[in-house]
Amino acid sequence: MNGTILLNAIQLGLIFAVLSIGEYITVNVMDSPDLTVDGSFVTGAAVCAMLTLQGMPNLGLLASLLAGALCGVATAFLQTKMKIQPLLAGILTMTGLYSINLRIMNNSPTVNLFVGGKPAQTILSNPDTRLFVLLTIVIVIIGLLYFFFKTNLGLMLRASGDNEMMVKSSSINVDNMKFLGLALSNALVGLSGALLAQFQNFADISGGTGMLVLGLAGIIIGEAILRPKNIGMGLVAAAVGAVLYRILYTLALRLGFAAADMNLVSSILVAITISIPYIQKLMKDQKLVKGRKKNA
Amino acid sequence: MLELKDVTVIFNEGTTLEKKALDNVSVTINPGEFVTILGSNGAGKSTFFNTITGSAKVKSGTVLLDGQDITDQPEHVRSRTLGRLFQDPSQGTAPHMTVEENMGLAISSNRSPFAIAVRKKEEKLFKEILSELDMGLEDRLKTPIGLLSGGQRQAVALMMAVANPPKLLLLDEHTAALDPVSAKKILEVTNKLIARNQITALMITHNLKDALENGDRLLIFQDGKITHDFKGEEKQKLTLEDLIHCYDV
Numbered sequence: 001m002n003g004t005i006l007l008n009a010i011q012l013g014l015i016f017a018v019l020s021i022g023e024y025i026t027v028n029v030m031d032s033p034d035l036t037v038d039g040s041f042v043t044g045a046a047v048c049a050m051l052t053l054q055g056m057p058n059l060g061l062l063a064s065l066l067a068g069a070l071c072g073v074a075t076a077f078l079q080t081k082m083k084i085q086p087l088l089a090g091i092l093t094m095t096g097l098y099s100i101n102l103r104i105m106n107n108s109p110t111v112n113l114f115v116g117g118k119p120a121q122t123i124l125s126n127p128d129t130r131l132f133v134l135l136t137i138v139i140v141i142i143g144l145l146y147f148f149f150k151t152n153l154g155l156m157l158r159a160s161g162d163n164e165m166m167v168k169s170s171s172i173n174v175d176n177m178k179f180l181g182l183a184l185s186n187a188l189v190g191l192s193g194a195l196l197a198q199f200q201n202f203a204d205i206s207g208g209t210g211m212l213v214l215g216l217a218g219i220i221i222g223e224a225i226l227r228p229k230n231i232g233m234g235l236v237a238a239a240v241g242a243v244l245y246r247i248l249y250t251l252a253l254r255l256g257f258a259a260a261d262m263n264l265v266s267s268i269l270v271a272i273t274i275s276i277p278y279i280q281k282l283m284k285d286q287k288l289v290k291g292r293k294k295n296a
Numbered sequence: 297m298l299e300l301k302d303v304t305v306i307f308n309e310g311t312t313l314e315k316k317a318l319d320n321v322s323v324t325i326n327p328g329e330f331v332t333i334l335g336s337n338g339a340g341k342s343t344f345f346n347t348i349t350g351s352a353k354v355k356s357g358t359v360l361l362d363g364q365d366i367t368d369q370p371e372h373v374r375s376r377t378l379g380r381l382f383q384d385p386s387q388g389t390a391p392h393m394t395v396e397e398n399m400g401l402a403i404s405s406n407r408s409p410f411a412i413a414v415r416k417k418e419e420k421l422f423k424e425i426l427s428e429l430d431m432g433l434e435d436r437l438k439t440p441i442g443l444l445s446g447g448q449r450q451a452v453a454l455m456m457a458v459a460n461p462p463k464l465l466l467l468d469e470h471t472a473a474l475d476p477v478s479a480k481k482i483l484e485v486t487n488k489l490i491a492r493n494q495i496t497a498l499m500i501t502h503n504l505k506d507a508l509e510n511g512d513r514l515l516i517f518q519d520g521k522i523t524h525d526f527k528g529e530e531k532q533k534l535t536l537e538d539l540i541h542c543y544d545v
Contacts, residue, residue, distance in 0.1 A: 153409035155393070155401045162390035169349065169382075171375040171405045 007131065009250040013243030014134040015195045019211060020218030020242040021141055021235055022068075022188030027219060028234060029149070030161035030181045035090030035212060037189050039097030040071035042208040044190025046104040049111045049203035057122040061194050068190020071097060072182035079182075080175040094208075102205055113201040122198040134195070138239050141188065146232045157181055158231070189215075210263040217266050218242030220273045297496050298325040298348065298464060303357035305343050305520075317343040317352070319520035325464075325498065330490050332507040333500045335517030336543070341500045344517065345466050348498075350374055362463065376405055379462030379495075381453055381470040388453030391442030395433065395452060396422050398441050402456035425455050429485060447478025454482060458489050465490065465497040472502065483510065504539050516542050 019041065026034040044064035051060030071093060078089035105111050113120040124130050148154045160167040160177040167174050189211070197203040222241025228234040249262060257265065305318040318340050325331060335341045346352035347359055350371040359367045366374050382388055389398050399422045400413035407413075414422075419437060427434040429451050433444075441449060450470060457465060467486065471479035487510060490497050501507050507514055514531050516524040516539075524542050526534055 147412075150412050150414070151410050152400070152404040152407050152413045155397055155404055155413045156409075158393060158397075159390040159401050162392050163387070165387050166390060168371070169351075169375060169380050170401075171372055173372045 005250060005254075006247070009247045010243055011131055011134055011199070012196075013246030014131075014138050014239075015192055015199060016214060016218060016246055017138050017239035017242040018141060018188055018195065019192035019215040020222070020238040021138075021145065022185045022192065023212070023215035024219055024235060024238045025145075025181055025185040025188075027216065029158055029231070030178070030185075032086045032161070033090075033212070033216070034072075034075060034182060034185060035087060036071050036075045036093045036097075036182070036186055037090075037212040037215065038208040038210070039094035039101070040068045040186040040189045040208075041193040041211045042101045042203070042205060043071055043097055043104070044068045044193035045197040045203040045207055046101045046111070046193075046205075047190070048194030049113055049197045050104060050106075052113050052120050052122060052198060053111070053115065055115070055120075057120060057198060061123075061191065061198075064190040064194030065187040066190075068193075069183040069187040071190065072184070072186030073179060075186075076175075076179040076182040080178050098205070105203065105205060109205045111197075111203045113197065113203075119201045120198075124195070124198045130199075137195070142232075142235045142239060145235055149231050153180075210266060213263070213266045213270055214245075215242070216270050217245050220270055221245050224273060297327045297329075297362060299323075299360040300344075300347070301358045301360070303347055303359065304355045305347060305352050306355050309355070316520045318347065320357070321520070321522055322357075323515070323522055323525070325496060327496055328494050329513050330487075330497045330511035331499070331513040331515060332511040333498060333515045333517065334502070334504065334507050334539070334543075339517035340520040341517050342468065343520075345468055345498070345500065348464070348466065349378060349380065377463040379457035379460075379465040381450070381457050381465075381467050383469040383472045385446040385449040385453065385473060386442075388456070389441045389449050392440055394438050395426075395441050395444075396437040398452060399425070399437075399456060399459065402459040405460070425459065426452070429455070431481075445478075447474050447482065450474060450478070450482055451485065454485060454489070458493060458495065461493050461495060463496065465495050467497060467499040469500050469502065471506070486510075504536055508534060508536065508539065 023037060026032060044067055047067040048060035048064040051057070051063055075089050075093040078084045078092055079086055084092065102109070119125065123133050149158060156167070156172045157177050157180055160172060160174050161181070164174060167177070193207070196207070218241040219238045220241065221244055222228070222237030222239070225244070226233060226237040226240060228237040252262065252265065253259060300321055300323050303318055303321045304316065307313070307315045307317050321340070321344070333341050333344070343352050347354055350366070350369060354367055358365055361374070361377065390401070393401070396414045396419060400418060404413060422437060423434040431448060431451055433448060433452065436444070441452060444452070454470070471482050474482060483506065489495065499511065512528065512531060514524070514526040514534065515522050
């Protein structure tokens with residue numbers, strides 16, 4: 001792998017780090033994975049793409065945060081006010097978003113970010129500063145979230161994911177916390193989609209497929225390597241994991257894996273990693289049994 | 297302080313499982329009273345608590361707290377003035393959050409949402425509060441609370457419940473799941489806190505001895521009704537023997 005390809009992988013990894021950090025909020029903090037992601041990722045990309053074509057790329061990035069947050073609000077509404085199971089609520093929003101995303105993209109399955117035959121000017125246009133810009137965005141997001149999770153509101157959000165029963169009997173409104181958490185998470189997911197659109201100079205209606213698992217892969221790899229003990233390290237680990245996974249992903253492609261196979265690779269990786277503790281326990285138990293029989 | 301007027305709660309109304317959990321219950325709890333509550337399973341003790349907290353819906357009657365009708369007030373709103381402790385120590389604390397973060401949560405409701413929850417000042421305050429327990433918890437502020445024993449967790453939960461002195465403290469068999477030594481300790485601290493902060497408190501228990509030795513009033517529930525109500529001197533004179541009689545009727 002030469003330098004340019006590695007640099008490219010790191011930059012993409014940082015974009016997906018924003019996705020993983022967003023998912024960290026639902027998966028780890030709220031303890032309830034959110035399937036809205038595959039839809040809100042595209043919503044962020046679509047909103048940003050359209051505004052970028054209008055000559056407002058930075059407003060597009062801000063708008064993607066807001067659009068993503070709205071997707072999260074929709075899922076939270078289904079979960080709390082209509083009492084639909086979290087997973088199904090996410091699927092319903094994601095499915096509905098497909099139609100909305102297509103509308104945002106003027107009924108075209110892809111939007112190219114070219115103005116007058118040239119790529120649109122964005123904060124990611126200059127290859128010399130691109131890495132710095134992305135790194136700054138990721139660091140600022142981690143910093144803000146780290147601070148937020150130490151505030152009174154942050155503690156309430158964490159507690160409602162950690163022990164819902166306890167929070168229900170306290171003065172904290174659990175429903176409001178779900179709105180807050182899902183909005184925050186999907187805002188970042190939307191931003192990740194928007195950054196990817198500006199990076200690749202196009203937005204794709206099916207670009208969200210597999211994003212939930214991709215983000216999870218980042219979180220899981222980060223956890224396996226850094227073994228974070230607190231929430232600040234957890235956020236850092238998610239970002240590091242996302243970058244590492246993208247580097248591995250690029251390596252796999254260089255080794256001849258087809259790009260289309262990579263969703264399967266991500267799924268298998270996540271499935272195996274999650275079940276490792278259980279498999280380890282099985283092996284340990286078996287050792288015990290064997291040891292006892294030997295001694296008998 | 298707390299007043300229930302003709303409160304009836306019915307579960308599974310209109311089905312074969314219909315059960316009157318509370319049957320026309322009226323009772324007034326006075327400020328500063330420490331009331332112990334006895335009754336067999338299904339007598340209505342927990343439902344009584346749940347009508348106060350709002351998790352059980354009232355079919356008829358009214359619930360007044362400090363003269364204010366709270367019968368239909370949402371659970372999280374009235375929780376601001378109630379402290380609550382459960383039988384299961386894991387129910388009252390967030391396991392992956394540290395001791396100081398749990399304590400911070402307890403006092404968070406009337407603070408600015410965007411202020412850092414635990415600064416040096418709060419840390420000092422929590423240390424002070426926890427050292428009163430004499431369990432060494434003041435040195436474990438940074439420990440995730442899930443790593444503590446049941447008794448330690450319940451002790452922290454108790455301190456959390458009274459950190460913002462509540463109008464009313466509800467103790468739902470809060471020592472039943474603990475070993476005898478921890479149970480005794482928690483009960484001691486409970487008495488001390490209630491006396492010092494002059495908290496009005498209700499304590500459900502299945503332990504007749506605990507019901508006799510603690511508090512200044514005793515209620516016995518049976519079939520959704522309050523069948524006995526011993527106050528003041530009457531309660532002081534009460535013996536184990538008397539209590540067993542009350543149960544048998």
